[in-house]
Amino acid sequence: MNKFITKLIKEEKITLIDPSEEIAESYHQKSRNSLKAAEILITQDLLEEATSMTYYSMYNKATALLYLVGIKCENHTGTIILLKEIFEIDNKEIKDAKKERIDKQYYTEFKISKEQVEQQIETTKEFTDQLNYFIENLTEEQKKQYKERLEEYF
Numbered sequence: 001m002n003k004f005i006t007k008l009i010k011e012e013k014i015t016l017i018d019p020s021e022e023i024a025e026s027y028h029q030k031s032r033n034s035l036k037a038a039e040i041l042i043t044q045d046l047l048e049e050a051t052s053m054t055y056y057s058m059y060n061k062a063t064a065l066l067y068l069v070g071i072k073c074e075n076h077t078g079t080i081i082l083l084k085e086i087f088e089i090d091n092k093e094i095k096d097a098k099k100e101r102i103d104k105q106y107y108t109e110f111k112i113s114k115e116q117v118e119q120q121i122e123t124t125k126e127f128t129d130q131l132n133y134f135i136e137n138l139t140e141e142q143k144k145q146y147k148e149r150l151e152e153y154f
Helices: 005-010 023-042 046-069 075-083 092-106 115-135 140-151
Strands: 014-015 071-073
Touching: 005 014, 005 075, 005 140, 014 140, 046 071, 046 075, 046 092, 046 115, 046 140, 071 075, 071 092, 071 140, 075 092, 092 115
Parallel strands: none
Antiparallel strands: 014 071
């Protein structure tokens, strides 16, 4: 069991809730809007900002999945870990995107090129498409099973 997930549960940063398609859909929309913002920002050479938006597109898509199953997580790292621990989804791209966002948003010694951001946008599209496919193919029984996996931490 992941100790960080256990810690977040104790702190009530991860809770079990009733699944919500409505909230999930709002996070799907946030994900689409963040990706659209990244595409607009890159055309204006706002590369750091575009980098942040690619991460938020991925993060919001992951959050949509959690709400669809009935999991609320108020911690970005927790959400990323849950993808791997509960859903067995490769979380490398979103972990890398989070690191890039932090580096570009908070530190000045990093250089960034338009080509790097263009690649990040493509990676974001692939990641969110994969999550969309996963979400679209979830059965009600699978949703229950994923939630039960997290219940084992409680």
